[in-house]
Amino acid sequence: MFIETETTPNPATLKFLPGEEVMAAGTREFRDEEEAAASPLASALFDLGDVTGVFFGRDFISVTAAQGTDWSALKPQVVALLLDHFITAAPLFNPGSAAGIVVPGEDEDVGDDPADADVVAQIRELIETRVRPAVANDGGDIVYKGFREGVVYLAMQGACSGCPSSTATLKHGIESLLKHYVPEVIEVRAA
Incomplete structure (x- = not known):
C-alpha cells in the first residue's frame, strides 16, 4: 500500500x-x-x-x-x-460514536424560510456540484448553514478551516459564483 x-x-x-x-x-x-x-x-x-x-x-x-x-x-x-x-482494516470509528458525520442535506437545521425554497435549492445545488469538489481537492469541505435576507452562511472544514486564504475563497470565489447564478444572494459569510 x-x-x-x-x-x-x-x-x-x-x-x-x-x-x-x-x-x-x-x-x-x-x-x-x-x-x-x-x-x-x-x-x-x-x-x-x-x-x-x-x-x-x-x-x-x-x-x-x-x-x-x-x-x-x-x-x-x-x-x-x-x-x-x-x-489492518481497523474501524474508523468506535462503536456507537459516528455522531458528528456531516452528510450534505442532512447536516443542517437552519430554519430556512419556506418562501426561499427555490433559492435555497439553487444555492445547495451549486455548492454540491461546483464548490464542494473544488474544496475537497484542497483537503477540506464546505457545509451549507443557512440563507437569510440575501446572506448565505457556510462553514469551512478540514484544511480550509483556519486557512489563510479561506476568507478570500468565501468572498471572492464562492460569493462571486453564487451571486452570478443566484441574484438573490447578496453576500456569503462564514458560519
Missing part, C-alpha cells in the same frame, strides 16, 4: 490519500483530542503531539499541525499510522 501526500493552500495542513475509500458518506472533522476520542485513527493522530486537527473526507485524510511544526519529522509518523490503520 502506498499513501500519497499533497500540500494544501493551508501551510499547516497536509492531505493524505490512501488510495481507497475513507468515508462511504459524509465527512467528519476533529478539532481536538476530546472530539478525536470517537475515532481510534483520529485519536492516534492527535497522540503524536503536534496534530491540532484531523479531517476525514471520502478518499482522503487532512491533518493539521500546530504552528511551527516541522512536517519533515511529523509526516513519516502520520504515514506510518495511516498505513497501519488501512493495512
